[in-house]
Amino acid sequence: MATPVMDKAQATATADYITATFRIRRFNPEESDAVIWEDFQITIDPKERVLDALHKIKWDTDGTLTFRRSCAHGICGSDAMRINGRNRLACKTLIKDINPDKPITVEPIKGLTVLKDLVVDMEPFFQAFRDVMPFLVTEGNEPTRERLQSAEDRERFDDTTKCILCAACTSSCPVFWNDGQYFGPAAIVNAHRFIFDSRDEAGEQRLEILNDKDGVWRCRTTFNCTDACPRGIEVTKAIQEVKRALITRRF
Amino acid sequence: MSTDTSGAIDGVTLYDVDNPAPVIEPPRKRTKKTPKGGGTNFEMIAWLFMRLSGIVLVVLVIGHLLIQLVLDGGVSKIGFAFVAGRWASPWWQTWDLVMLWLAMLHGANGLRTVINDYAERDNTRFWLKMLLYTATVFTILLGTLVIFTFDPNIS
Amino acid sequence: MKIHKYDTVIVGAGGAGMRAAIEATKRSRTAVLTKLYPTRSHTGAAQGGMAAALANVEEDNWEWHTFDTVKGGDYLVDQDAAEILAKEAIDAVLDLEKMGLPFNRTPDGTIDQRRFGGHTRSHGEAPVRRACYAADRTGHMILQTLYQNCVKEGVEFFNEFYVLDQLIVEEDGVRKSAGVVAYELATGEIHVFQAKSVVYASGGTGKFFKVTSNAHTLTGDGQAACYRRGLPLEDMEFFQFHPTGIWRMGILLTEGARGEGGILRNKDGERFMEKYAPVMKDLASRDVVSRSIYTEIREGRGCGPEGDHVFLDLTHLPPEQLDAKLPDITEFARTYLGIEPYTDPIPIQPTAHYAMGGIPTNVKGEVLADNTTVVPGLYAAGEVACVSVHGANRLGTNSLLDINVFGKRAGIAAAEYSATADYVELPENPAELVASQVERLRESTGPERVADIRKELQETMDANVMVFRTEQTIKSAVEKIAELRDRYLRVSIQDKGKRFNTDLLEAIELGNLLDLAEVMAVSALARKESRGGHYREDFPNRDDVNFMRHTMAYREVTGEGPSAKDSVRLDYKPVVTTRYQPMERKY
Numbered sequence: 001m002a003t004p005v006m007d008k009a010q011a012t013a014t015a016d017y018i019t020a021t022f023r024i025r026r027f028n029p030e031e032s033d034a035v036i037w038e039d040f041q042i043t044i045d046p047k048e049r050v051l052d053a054l055h056k057i058k059w060d061t062d063g064t065l066t067f068r069r070s071c072a073h074g075i076c077g078s079d080a081m082r083i084n085g086r087n088r089l090a091c092k093t094l095i096k097d098i099n100p101d102k103p104i105t106v107e108p109i110k111g112l113t114v115l116k117d118l119v120v121d122m123e124p125f126f127q128a129f130r131d132v133m134p135f136l137v138t139e140g141n142e143p144t145r146e147r148l149q150s151a152e153d154r155e156r157f158d159d160t161t162k163c164i165l166c167a168a169c170t171s172s173c174p175v176f177w178n179d180g181q182y183f184g185p186a187a188i189v190n191a192h193r194f195i196f197d198s199r200d201e202a203g204e205q206r207l208e209i210l211n212d213k214d215g216v217w218r219c220r221t222t223f224n225c226t227d228a229c230p231r232g233i234e235v236t237k238a239i240q241e242v243k244r245a246l247i248t249r250r251f
Numbered sequence: 252m253s254t255d256t257s258g259a260i261d262g263v264t265l266y267d268v269d270n271p272a273p274v275i276e277p278p279r280k281r282t283k284k285t286p287k288g289g290g291t292n293f294e295m296i297a298w299l300f301m302r303l304s305g306i307v308l309v310v311l312v313i314g315h316l317l318i319q320l321v322l323d324g325g326v327s328k329i330g331f332a333f334v335a336g337r338w339a340s341p342w343w344q345t346w347d348l349v350m351l352w353l354a355m356l357h358g359a360n361g362l363r364t365v366i367n368d369y370a371e372r373d374n375t376r377f378w379l380k381m382l383l384y385t386a387t388v389f390t391i392l393l394g395t396l397v398i399f400t401f402d403p404n405i406s
Numbered sequence: 407m408k409i410h411k412y413d414t415v416i417v418g419a420g421g422a423g424m425r426a427a428i429e430a431t432k433r434s435r436t437a438v439l440t441k442l443y444p445t446r447s448h449t450g451a452a453q454g455g456m457a458a459a460l461a462n463v464e465e466d467n468w469e470w471h472t473f474d475t476v477k478g479g480d481y482l483v484d485q486d487a488a489e490i491l492a493k494e495a496i497d498a499v500l501d502l503e504k505m506g507l508p509f510n511r512t513p514d515g516t517i518d519q520r521r522f523g524g525h526t527r528s529h530g531e532a533p534v535r536r537a538c539y540a541a542d543r544t545g546h547m548i549l550q551t552l553y554q555n556c557v558k559e560g561v562e563f564f565n566e567f568y569v570l571d572q573l574i575v576e577e578d579g580v581r582k583s584a585g586v587v588a589y590e591l592a593t594g595e596i597h598v599f600q601a602k603s604v605v606y607a608s609g610g611t612g613k614f615f616k617v618t619s620n621a622h623t624l625t626g627d628g629q630a631a632c633y634r635r636g637l638p639l640e641d642m643e644f645f646q647f648h649p650t651g652i653w654r655m656g657i658l659l660t661e662g663a664r665g666e667g668g669i670l671r672n673k674d675g676e677r678f679m680e681k682y683a684p685v686m687k688d689l690a691s692r693d694v695v696s697r698s699i700y701t702e703i704r705e706g707r708g709c710g711p712e713g714d715h716v717f718l719d720l721t722h723l724p725p726e727q728l729d730a731k732l733p734d735i736t737e738f739a740r741t742y743l744g745i746e747p748y749t750d751p752i753p754i755q756p757t758a759h760y761a762m763g764g765i766p767t768n769v770k771g772e773v774l775a776d777n778t779t780v781v782p783g784l785y786a787a788g789e790v791a792c793v794s795v796h797g798a799n800r801l802g803t804n805s806l807l808d809i810n811v812f813g814k815r816a817g818i819a820a821a822e823y824s825a826t827a828d829y830v831e832l833p834e835n836p837a838e839l840v841a842s843q844v845e846r847l848r849e850s851t852g853p854e855r856v857a858d859i860r861k862e863l864q865e866t867m868d869a870n871v872m873v874f875r876t877e878q879t880i881k882s883a884v885e886k887i888a889e890l891r892d893r894y895l896r897v898s899i900q901d902k903g904k905r906f907n908t909d910l911l912e913a914i915e916l917g918n919l920l921d922l923a924e925v926m927a928v929s930a931l932a933r934k935e936s937r938g939g940h941y942r943e944d945f946p947n948r949d950d951v952n953f954m955r956h957t958m959a960y961r962e963v964t965g966e967g968p969s970a971k972d973s974v975r976l977d978y979k980p981v982v983t984t985r986y987q988p989m990e991r992k993y
Contacts, residue, residue, distance in 0.1 A: 031903075071621040161550070
């Protein structure tokens, strides 16, 4: 059964390894206050992930290289970083897709305090998330069985339920780079998820929170967040929908 | 802002495990107190104003440019008499007044958001905005004054 | 060293930990210690669904669910616990829905349900639609929903605090939990948490395998901490190999794919599961399907030039159905394999997935010090624990159920215990063991490297104690692990710093993996039968006469305090059987 799939499989089996240069932004406050760019040359299968390359460097060359990671397949959101100037998850970016002929730059996401190498302080990011009341609020007595919701009502907010809180969107936003007081796309996405949930009854409150001077009105519709989202959420659209809801008070 | 320069001089570093360097802070970090929630709709109104004034301004400004620069012999026709003739009519007075106010407010608000976005220090931001507001108010008042007090018979 | 005092401390912030935290925070002053940020936990990687006999789409009842769980676990399941699991499943799902979980819906607006492996109607007659789901992101939704509710309840989290030691103090001849010792990743500081009760919910230990669906961070930290302090580990030889991991990478492709109609095919395009499980076919239980895949591969019917995988075929399903029901896994195939699942089959192989065994607990989540004695103040729930509801093989969707049912139970039980109990006095120097361990690793100049030892461990585990095992392979694994444990004593790390020293963290994690791999191999060697996830080619049949019992592995301490020279001592615990007598297991 010589299917095209098998040809691809064969290619993987007898992989042509390449030599790629990873230019990584290093910062270790225990050694120096300086930021340096360090080059690592490694031989690796181009079909591997950037995360695999970072592991290879950490495990074989320099154990001090520090980054967060966990699931390694784009579900946990630990390893958002700026790769070749774009926010991505290291575990969802294959080396072959980012032109390994040139040095591949890897740096921490922007707008958050850099603590060491690629590790940033996520606390302000989660603070913004917590500030939008990201939980279902209902009134009255609970039903004995589940609350009913039509498939269409469920579909209304499906896109924003995909968020994994990796901060790729928020830290790609130029407004956020300069002003971390802005709620940022991720917090708005998570507010959207509840504002448009037919079971929820605190939409007005959340809208008021986002009507703040650091709320949705600071969005400049640059679409960086939509481009950055590793889950394919239409982030900018969600922000626009919140703006519209604020003006029309219909959601 | 991060500094991409070397802090260590001649390979001697001031920092070690128990005495670490300061971490690289971004400007204006969110804190637990951050959502101030003024309870006003000002930002929403400002945002809406930008969209609506923009649409109106497209008509006003393009109309203005057409009249001034293209129709009836173009720019060469403009002189004291031309202005005097136009401002004799309340229609053109209103046109120019609305255009002045909308353009100034639109531009000022745009610049305000730019200052808010990019001026990192509270003090800088405050004084830049003061400067902006003063200039805006001054220009609007002066322009309004001129439109209403224009005297074609000035010697 | 800092000392904190809390009523209840929860270790781990995955599904079970956060479910426990929601209950415990309402009732007591609670702290949650987690190695990762809460939403990074591996619960989020679960895809297919959560079983509960809601009967929203077809006739079902919890008693059938109990039977399926017992049969799926090859009768090694404690049936009292399985009954609780199946009965409380219904409320567990409804609780989550009320917390806001966006389940897929039926046309009537109720929670939709799909088929899943091993879940049947009328005791095995035909597949039943029992798994409640949210596309193929059920685990993600559960994790997010639980975190959202933790925010709502104001749960106090200590993020990136790595628990390294369990403090056990003997009071009046009873071993009690006094608290835990944690290492703060951000600063390298050691924190002692004195607590009236401690709940372990720290997840699995799959990272001692190479091809695994588990996260890099699943290194059995909770199991190892308890085991080092003389507590037993139950049924560690039972590990589930999920049939459909992405070839070579191990990334999970949900059983829901087969629930939606996906078919496994060998190189001849044959639907081979028809041979092995005539009734349930591709939806037989996971151990059966994984063995069938490897049988095909061994008999030369595997795909690819090396014949080392088979195909998961979704091409006959309409693209709209794939988009609506399986969006994430189809994206995995595109991202990692460059394959379009609409038109091409996906190469898969079994992947190490889930530890059925763990810290033994009773149905309240209380940890057992031996077959019957409870350790006051110590609880466990989720994959780290062994209740045992999964027996020798867990049914798909029962783990998301386990974390919710027993996470809730453990959280309530721990908080209620905190309300009545007093603090147990801390030992003289509570952080001693952790401090010396950290110090030793930081200062070691030995020639061995963490990455090398881990790689060899993973390779030997994959080769010798995976789907098929024999006395010979297990013995070679035991020898190899002993060698690696010896080499581990001479391991050194490059990062000598205190801040975010992930180099140090990985070294400590490796120590845990080595301990647990040894327990697993030794337990597997002693079980001379085949049951569920444990398949011995030299003993291919189930032996209810000699092995209808749980393995209890204890650390046999040779010197003073835990050391790498310690060995494993095995004991056994009877299985609780209520309604269902063991029968032959056929699908």
